Amino acid sequence: MSAPTLEVRNLETHFLTRDGVVKAVDGVSFQVGAGEILGLVGESGSGKSITGFSILGLVDAPGRIAGGEILFQGRDLVPLPERERRKLRGSKIAMIFQDPMMTLNPVLRIDTQMTEAVRAHRDVSKARALEIAREALVKVGIASPDERLASYPHQFSGGMRQRVAIAIAFLNEPELIIADEPTTALDVTIQGQILHEAQTLCRETGTAMIWITHDLAVVAGLADHICVMYAGRVVEQGPIDAVLDQPAHPYTVGLIGSVPSRNRRGGRLFQIPGMTPSLLNLQPGCAFRSRCPRADAACLDEPPVHAASQGRQVRCAHPHDQPLETVLQSSAGGQEASL
Amino acid sequence: MSAGLQAGGLQSSDAEAPAERRPILHAEGVSKRFVKRLDFAGRIAQRLGSSIREETVHAVDGVDLTVGAGEVVGLVGESGCGKSTFGRMVAGILPPSAGTLAFDGKPVWRNGRVAGHDTALAIQMIFQDPFASLDPRMRVEEIIGEAPQVHGLVPRGEVADYVAEVMLRVGLDPDFRRRYPHQFSGGQRQRIGIARALAVKPRFLVCDEAIAALDVSIQAQVINLFMDLRRDLDLTYLFISHDLSVVEHIADRVVIMYLGRVVEIATTEDIFDAPNHPYTQALLSEVPRIELRKRRYQPVKGEIPSPLDPPPGCHFHPRCPHASERCRIERPALREIAPGRWSACHLND
Numbered sequence: 001m002s003a004p005t006l007e008v009r010n011l012e013t014h015f016l017t018r019d020g021v022v023k024a025v026d027g028v029s030f031q032v033g034a035g036e037i038l039g040l041v042g043e044s045g046s047g048k049s050i051t052g053f054s055i056l057g058l059v060d061a062p063g064r065i066a067g068g069e070i071l072f073q074g075r076d077l078v079p080l081p082e083r084e085r086r087k088l089r090g091s092k093i094a095m096i097f098q099d100p101m102m103t104l105n106p107v108l109r110i111d112t113q114m115t116e117a118v119r120a121h122r123d124v125s126k127a128r129a130l131e132i133a134r135e136a137l138v139k140v141g142i143a144s145p146d147e148r149l150a151s152y153p154h155q156f157s158g159g160m161r162q163r164v165a166i167a168i169a170f171l172n173e174p175e176l177i178i179a180d181e182p183t184t185a186l187d188v189t190i191q192g193q194i195l196h197e198a199q200t201l202c203r204e205t206g207t208a209m210i211w212i213t214h215d216l217a218v219v220a221g222l223a224d225h226i227c228v229m230y231a232g233r234v235v236e237q238g239p240i241d242a243v244l245d246q247p248a249h250p251y252t253v254g255l256i257g258s259v260p261s262r263n264r265r266g267g268r269l270f271q272i273p274g275m276t277p278s279l280l281n282l283q284p285g286c287a288f289r290s291r292c293p294r295a296d297a298a299c300l301d302e303p304p305v306h307a308a309s310q311g312r313q314v315r316c317a318h319p320h321d322q323p324l325e326t327v328l329q330s331s332a333g334g335q336e337a338s339l
Numbered sequence: 340m341s342a343g344l345q346a347g348g349l350q351s352s353d354a355e356a357p358a359e360r361r362p363i364l365h366a367e368g369v370s371k372r373f374v375k376r377l378d379f380a381g382r383i384a385q386r387l388g389s390s391i392r393e394e395t396v397h398a399v400d401g402v403d404l405t406v407g408a409g410e411v412v413g414l415v416g417e418s419g420c421g422k423s424t425f426g427r428m429v430a431g432i433l434p435p436s437a438g439t440l441a442f443d444g445k446p447v448w449r450n451g452r453v454a455g456h457d458t459a460l461a462i463q464m465i466f467q468d469p470f471a472s473l474d475p476r477m478r479v480e481e482i483i484g485e486a487p488q489v490h491g492l493v494p495r496g497e498v499a500d501y502v503a504e505v506m507l508r509v510g511l512d513p514d515f516r517r518r519y520p521h522q523f524s525g526g527q528r529q530r531i532g533i534a535r536a537l538a539v540k541p542r543f544l545v546c547d548e549a550i551a552a553l554d555v556s557i558q559a560q561v562i563n564l565f566m567d568l569r570r571d572l573d574l575t576y577l578f579i580s581h582d583l584s585v586v587e588h589i590a591d592r593v594v595i596m597y598l599g600r601v602v603e604i605a606t607t608e609d610i611f612d613a614p615n616h617p618y619t620q621a622l623l624s625e626v627p628r629i630e631l632r633k634r635r636y637q638p639v640k641g642e643i644p645s646p647l648d649p650p651p652g653c654h655f656h657p658r659c660p661h662a663s664e665r666c667r668i669e670r671p672a673l674r675e676i677a678p679g680r681w682s683a684c685h686l687n688d
Contacts, residue, residue: 043554157642187417188581189639192625196636214555217584217627221634240632258559259629260588265607268566269559269588275524276554 003074004031005175005208006055011068013047013054020281024050024063026232031311032176032225035206037199039219039240041255042229045276048212051229052178055210056095057085073175091121094169098181100161103168104153111149114168121172136167140197159190163197170201177202180212195222216259220244225311228252231277231287238312247327248306248319250292257328270328286317293331294318360407363575364429364543368438371399371424396646398424400599401438403673408542411569411576413590413607415583415622419646420596423547426579430464430545442543460490463536467548469528473520473535479506480516483534492539502538508571509534510564526557533564537572547579562589583626587611595619598646598654601673604681615682618655653685661686 013025025047032038042048053059055070057077070077072093077085089095097103105113114133115126124132130149137145140163153161162182169177179198183191199222202209213219219226220240227237228251236249247253257270274291286303289295298317306314320327375394377385384391399421406412416422427433428440431453440447442458453459466472473482484502487493493501503513509530520528529549536544546565550558562585568574580586586593586607593610595603595618603616614620621639641658644650653671656662665685673683 043556159642187643188583188622188625189417190642191627192636193638195627196638199636215627216555217629220629221627221631221636224633244629244632255555256629258556260562260584261629265588269563271559271563272556275526275557 004033005036005073006210007031007069007071008051008055009069009071011051011054011070012066013050013059013063014066015063017062017280022279023232023282024279025054027068028229028232028234029068030225030227030234030237032208032210034175034208035203036225037202037209037211037223039223039226040210040212040229041214041216041219041226043214043255043276045231045279046229047232047279048229049180052095052180052210052212055176055178056089056093057082058095087121090117090174091172092174093176093178094172094174096162096165096169096177096179096182098184100158100165101153103165104161106153108152109149110151110153110164114149114171117168117171132171133167136171137164139170139201140164140167141193142167159186159193162186162190162194166194166197166201170205170207173205174207177207177209178212179209181214183218184213184215191218198222216244216256228255231282232279233287233315234313235288235316236314238308239310242310242312244324246320246323248314248321249288249316250294250318250320251288253320253324253327253331254291256324270331286315360410362405363408363410363443364404364406364577365441366402366404366425366429366438367440369399369402369404369425369428369435369440370397370437371421371428371433372397372436394647397599397649398646399428399435402596402601404594404601404604406543406575406577408575409569409573410592411578411590413586413593414577414579414596415581415586415593416596417581417622417643419598419643421599421646422579422596425596426464426545426547426577429543429577430462431459432464456490460486460492460539461541462543462545463539463541464545464547465529465532465536465549467551469525469532469552470520472532473528475520478517478519479511479523479531482520482531483516483538486535486539490539505534505538508537508568510560524557526553526560529553529557529561530564533561533568537568541574543575543577545577545579548581549578550585551580551582558585565589583623584628595622598644598649600654600683601681602655602683604673606679609680615676615680615687616655616684617659617661617686621658653683 009029011025011028015022015024028051040048040051054065059065065078111130111133115129118124118129118132134145134149137148142148142163183194186194211219211222223240226240226243227234230251236243236247236252244256247256254270254272258272260269272291277287285301286299289299303315303317306319373396377391377393381391402425414422424433428435431447434448434451442462445458446454447458448454480502483505484498487501488495488498502516506513506516511527511530511534550561553561578586578590590607592606594601597618603619610619614623639658650657652668653666656666671683671685673681676682676687
């Protein structure tokens with residue numbers, strides 16, 4: 001692999017609250033190359049969105065980046081002054097939010113918003129900017145773009161708004177796109193359309209993409225690599241097939257097992273007992289240990305990171321080494337008994 | 340399942356569920372129209388010759404459905420297809436504009452009001468949002484204990500024990516009975532909502548996107564709880580969801596709706612293995628699956644039309660790859676194309 005578009009090293013984003021320090025992102029490392037899609041997966045509170053916001057420099061007080069490096073094309077973004085960061089945002093690095101109305105201004109017409117985004121970063125005439133905007137709308141599959149350019153966001157359906165948001169993200173031919181659950185609020189057929197557009201654009205333009213989601217099934221169909229986060233840390237990462245077929249971390253196993261799947265129709269779903277811990281004053285050691293069937297005294301210490309080929313990493317003292325089905329079968333018996 | 344095979348003989352296993360189960364819920368031609376009345380200014384404008392008219396949404400348009408006792412029926416569709424509205428009519432929350440709904444042979448609705456306490460209690464609903472569906476100023480024991488006490492299901496002195504029993508059943512610690520909803524996580528709140536529904540000893544649960552707002556690992560816990568309750572309490576479910584993989588996991592039969600109409604009804608196996616209606620086919624091909632890696636999405640074109648102004652004929656024809664002239668004019672009837680298998684498509688003729 002050539003030099004990655006983005007490399008995050010030991011990123012730490014902390015929130016200083018009255019009750020203590022919340023380590024929302026606690027030593028996260030990963031990388032994405034050009035034209036690659038990385039799936040960043042986790043449940044609420046795992047720190048996946050904050051990781052995305054940190055890369056863009058969108059973490060507001062009381063949050064701050066407490067440590068680590070965010071290397072974008074070899075340049076560390078963390079120490080950059082806000083003015084420099086602003087130049088990157090929207091041009092080299094773009095973001096797609098879950099709610100397209102976070103991107104769109106409800107009182108401005110689409111053409112105003114899109115040409116503004118082009119002209120903020122490029123020295124082009126209004127007419128040329130409009131042309132670029134029109135092309136971008138065509139690329140995301142919007143019919144009659146001229147009419148649409150003259151409309152306001154409220155005249156669009158949810159799926160259409162998300163397409164416009166994606167078109168805006170791709171406007172300045174960014175090197176990196178961070179997509180934060182962009183299809184979660186959409187219907188299945190519309191989600192399919194959006195995934196299709198995002199996938200095609202990434203492959204065609206060679207843009208690197210980080211797709212943040214809680215939905216493993218979406219990531220399975222889309223991503224090349226996957227990072228599984230739990231309580232602010234990456235617990236497992238690697239190529240998509242390797243991680244989903246032979247997950248090593250007990251949390252990944254539990255997460256995949258709890259997704260209803262073809263092969264296990266009607267059967268009992270594997271369930272992870274308990275719930276995600278509060279990130280406030282988290283005890284040292286493995287954060288998953290209270291819910292983990294394999295936990296023992298060793299898990300009170302910081303779990304070791306096992307690295308294998310192709311960027312495969314697991315942060316666990318007792319990783320699994322069997323294919324998923326074997327692991328689920330052997331642990332299903334134990335679950336029935338314990339219930 | 341094997342019983343169906345024997346009874347059906349040469350017929351495929353499709354015939355099973357509705358035939359062998361005693362029907363418990365029967366819907367016939369159930370419709371719901373919402374009319375947006377004109378305001379004062381609108382009425383004046385109309386008098387003066389403006390083309391403003393009252394707008395009518397056919398949220399649910401002539402749904403026929405029979406649910407057998409002990410069955411789990413999944414009701415699937417995208418936003419605006421009328422699945423929630425139908426669930427609300429079944430649960431006695433929203434009166435239908437036309438058609439009849441019968442529970443156990445007795446009508447659910449009479450003259451726009453719920454026909455009887457027994458039916459109203461027997462059908463309970465579990466809502467999507469565990470944050471909005473619980474009164475924030477009531478303690479858990481009041482939320483769960485109020486209805487059985489009001490309806491005289493449990494003597495006053497035994498309410499506390501009864502609440503504890505219901506809480507245990509849904510996996511909540513009875514020690515938390517004095518707490519308020521905000522002191523619980525999303526998954527626990529959904530359990531409170533389930534406990535509240537179970538407290539009046541229902542026989543039929545309408546679950547409206549009951550797990551959509553929960554995290555994946557919590558979803559699995561609640562799905563397992565639903566399946567345990569079904570086994571232990573002999574419950575029947577109408578499970579409304581947009582999530583096909585969840586429905587595939589939990590349901591015996593699946594009903595697919597599009598813009599207020601039922602387009603296909605079949606057993607879960609049939610729907611997922613060989614969908615008949617083009618809409619069902621499109622829907623299923625879009626479902627992300629964990630087994631399918633780096634797939635090429637082949638999306639169905641177009642958007643869901645507005646229910647205010649649905650296309651004539653078959654509602655799906657503008658997006659359907661097989662649409663013909665007939666689909667643009669004539670509404671396809673929901674017909675039985677194989678035993679136990681219904682579809683509304685002209686292609687089956």
